[in-house]
Amino acid sequence: MGEKLFKPITINGMTLKNRIGFPPFLNMPAEEDCSINDQTVRWFEDRAKGGAGLVMTGAVVAGPPPDLEMLKLFGLTRVGLYDDKFIDGFARMAAAVHAHGAKFGVQLEGLGSVMSGFGPSLPPYPDAENPTSDMLKIHFDLDMPMVEISIEQIEEVKQCFADAAVRAKTAGCDCVELHCAHGGATLNCSFISPYYNRRTDQYGGSWENRLRLSTEILQKMRAAVGPDFPILVRIDSDQLLGDKGITLKDTIEHVVPAMEKAGADCLDVSQGDMLRAGQGVLIPLYYSRGCFMDYTAQVKKATKLPVIGVGRIVDLDMADQLLEEGKADMIYLGRQLTSDPDTPNKYLEGRADEIRKCIGCNVACGPCPINYEIYQQHIPLTPAESLKKILVIGGGVGGMEAARISALRGHEVTLMEKGEKLGGVVASLALDPLNAEFGNFIEYLQIQMTKLGVKVMLGKEATEANIEDLGPDAVIMATGASLKIPEMAQGKSGVLDHVEALEKRDEIGQRVVVWGLMYGAELAISLAMEGKEVTLIGEAGERTMASHASNARKDWIWRKLSDINYPRETPEAQRVDNPVVKLNVKVRDIGAEGVEIEDKQGDKRVLPYDTLV
Ligand SMILES: Cc1cc2nc3c(=O)[nH]c(=O)nc-3n(C[C@H](O)[C@H](O)[C@H](O)COP(=O)(O)O)c2cc1C
Numbered sequence: 001m002g003e004k005l006f007k008p009i010t011i012n013g014m015t016l017k018n019r020i021g022f023p024p025f026l027n028m029p030a031e032e033d034c035s036i037n038d039q040t041v042r043w044f045e046d047r048a049k050g051g052a053g054l055v056m057t058g059a060v061v062a063g064p065p066p067d068l069e070m071l072k073l074f075g076l077t078r079v080g081l082y083d084d085k086f087i088d089g090f091a092r093m094a095a096a097v098h099a100h101g102a103k104f105g106v107q108l109e110g111l112g113s114v115m116s117g118f119g120p121s122l123p124p125y126p127d128a129e130n131p132t133s134d135m136l137k138i139h140f141d142l143d144m145p146m147v148e149i150s151i152e153q154i155e156e157v158k159q160c161f162a163d164a165a166v167r168a169k170t171a172g173c174d175c176v177e178l179h180c181a182h183g184g185a186t187l188n189c190s191f192i193s194p195y196y197n198r199r200t201d202q203y204g205g206s207w208e209n210r211l212r213l214s215t216e217i218l219q220k221m222r223a224a225v226g227p228d229f230p231i232l233v234r235i236d237s238d239q240l241l242g243d244k245g246i247t248l249k250d251t252i253e254h255v256v257p258a259m260e261k262a263g264a265d266c267l268d269v270s271q272g273d274m275l276r277a278g279q280g281v282l283i284p285l286y287y288s289r290g291c292f293m294d295y296t297a298q299v300k301k302a303t304k305l306p307v308i309g310v311g312r313i314v315d316l317d318m319a320d321q322l323l324e325e326g327k328a329d330m331i332y333l334g335r336q337l338t339s340d341p342d343t344p345n346k347y348l349e350g351r352a353d354e355i356r357k358c359i360g361c362n363v364a365c366g367p368c369p370i371n372y373e374i375y376q377q378h379i380p381l382t383p384a385e386s387l388k389k390i391l392v393i394g395g396g397v398g399g400m401e402a403a404r405i406s407a408l409r410g411h412e413v414t415l416m417e418k419g420e421k422l423g424g425v426v427a428s429l430a431l432d433p434l435n436a437e438f439g440n441f442i443e444y445l446q447i448q449m450t451k452l453g454v455k456v457m458l459g460k461e462a463t464e465a466n467i468e469d470l471g472p473d474a475v476i477m478a479t480g481a482s483l484k485i486p487e488m489a490q491g492k493s494g495v496l497d498h499v500e501a502l503e504k505r506d507e508i509g510q511r512v513v514v515w516g517l518m519y520g521a522e523l524a525i526s527l528a529m530e531g532k533e534v535t536l537i538g539e540a541g542e543r544t545m546a547s548h549a550s551n552a553r554k555d556w557i558w559r560k561l562s563d564i565n566y567p568r569e570t571p572e573a574q575r576v577d578n579p580v581v582k583l584n585v586k587v588r589d590i591g592a593e594g595v596e597i598e599d600k601q602g603d604k605r606v607l608p609y610d611t612l613v
């Protein structure tokens with residue numbers, strides 16, 4: 001496999017050694033003044049070293065200059081290219097990427113309409129009667145002030161993009177990518193989108209008018225960098241806001257021809273809206289791998305330009321197959337090159353089983369919970385000065401990772417696990433089809449245990465005698481946490497703790513009460529999807545549901561289980577009626593009839609159940 005994926009491709013004179021790219025990731029390391037630092041260089045160099053053919057920056061501020069105080073206030077940093085002073089930094093990054101045979105591109109955006117405070121027109125969206133909240137409101141209760149951008153400011157923005165593209169070229173970068181995707185998060189896409197753009201001047205109304213800002217920027221960039229410098233354009237295949245946003249049909253009929261005409265060399269096809277349909281951009285683990293590639297394939301059919309496909313692709317066999325099927329000409333691997341930047345090289349070298357596949361948790365994607373090296377101060381794995389006999393107690397992911405690092409440093413490692421299998425609680429969570437991707441990390445660590453010669457002892461309790469028998473120089477405790485069933489439920493029939501519910505799924509009856517909003521919300525949805533009649537109960541309010549999870553995961557869960565005013569134009573964004581959710585209730589008793597709950601008004605009712613989790 002990999003025949004297509006590792007075949008070079010040329011985009012307007014830029015030849016890539018393979019068809020794997022690292023897509024734009026906004027959270028690249030940066031200084032407070034928008035300049036880059038050693039970590040930024042390493043962030044890109046690692047991806048190039050790992051074998052990707054193209055490495056793209058995240059959205060870089062083309063200009064106007066951001067309000068640095070405001071960025072600081074929000075604890076944000078951005079990389080800028082709005083001044084000549086940044087050229088040297090980009091030259092450093094380009095050189096570092098080139099040293100590994102990859103090409104380096106710069107994605108250009110303004111600050112994004114939310115952070116810049118400029119939009120095509122004013123909220124509320126989509127209309128005054130049915131305003132929807134954006135993710136800043138939903139997750140941080142922030143109302144960002146927004147003003148309608150003036151014609152004079154539009155002229156300034158256009159010039160900024162052209163100047164920034166020239167700076168990228170001067171710095172030795174190989175291409176630029178104009179960001180016109182992700183809905184309200186970018187100025188360009190919010191102009192293109194009927195959802196956000198209510199202007200009545202030459203930049204609003206018809207498709208031609210709404211596309212005018214992006215196409216004029218593109219033309220100005222082209223005029224500035226000349227005909228031979230590759231300009232990629234990132235577009236949304238579908239904004240995932242139904243007919244109120246950009247649909248796939250709109251993209252094919254209007255966006256693609258306009259970008260072709262304005263001088264794009266390649267279309268990078270994403271989808272969604274970072275403010276209101278983030279599931280298309282960040283695609284959490286609940287979605288199947290490559291789930292939007294059929295949209296991309298439709299766009300590809302409509303253009304002669306090379307097309308980049310992206311979105312929850314973690315497996316290079318699959319990436320190769322997508323190219324083979326003609327769905328795209330190239331694949332961007334974002335989170336996969338974050339959880340394991342060496343993915344392309346490992347695959348090429350026949351070490352695909354050593355690839356640490358992204359689990360789709362969306363915790364931060366730098367830092368990444370399964371790849372400690374990303375975005376941290378670099379702590380190189382040096383050989384240990386004195387080699388020790390190390391005993392790791394506990395075979396969950398923490399224990400296996402400790403064993404892996406110890407073995408890599410040269411220690412003689414034994415891992416002792418009381419149970420009969422490795423993986424601990426995470427392995428149990430991975431039994432749920434919704435969380436199956438968690439299994440990627442277990443699989444990786446298990447293979448590493450074998451490859452690194454870690455002696456694994458299963459079914460062995462760490463008693464004093466057992467530990468003394470082994471005579472370790474050092475012991476690492478990684479026994480994890482244990483679950484506790486509330487006293488009131490202990491010994492009652494049909495009661496399972498969360499792990500038991502995952503491991504003994506076939507023992508779960510038809511009527512299920514899940515008690516606990518945090519982890520319970522996900523399990524409740526999963527059981528309901530399986531056909532069980534589920535009631536989810538808890539003492540707190542709706543925002544406690546899945547509060548342990550990343551916002552991308554929460555959004556998926558909250559859409560299904562709450563009335564939070566998300567846009568709900570697409571089928572999967574609808575609230576479901578199974579599970580039934582009972583918030584702000586206390587459990588008063590558990591008896592033969594069921595679980596007795598009491599709400600804040602003091603009203604009591606009994607929920608009959610076959611299984612209580
Ligand atoms: C942390 C993070 C930051 C991102 N920043 C950007 C960005 O600056 N510009 C952009 O166009 N897309 C951005 N994206 C979207 C990615 O480019 C990519 O389309 C998305 O992660 C899906 O691909 P993947 O499943 O391979 O990660 C970002 C995604 C993540 C997870």
Ligand code: SF4
Nearest residue numbers: 358359361362365368
């Ligand atoms: S943080 Fe999670 S989703 Fe992001 S790269 Fe790491 S494993 Fe993947």
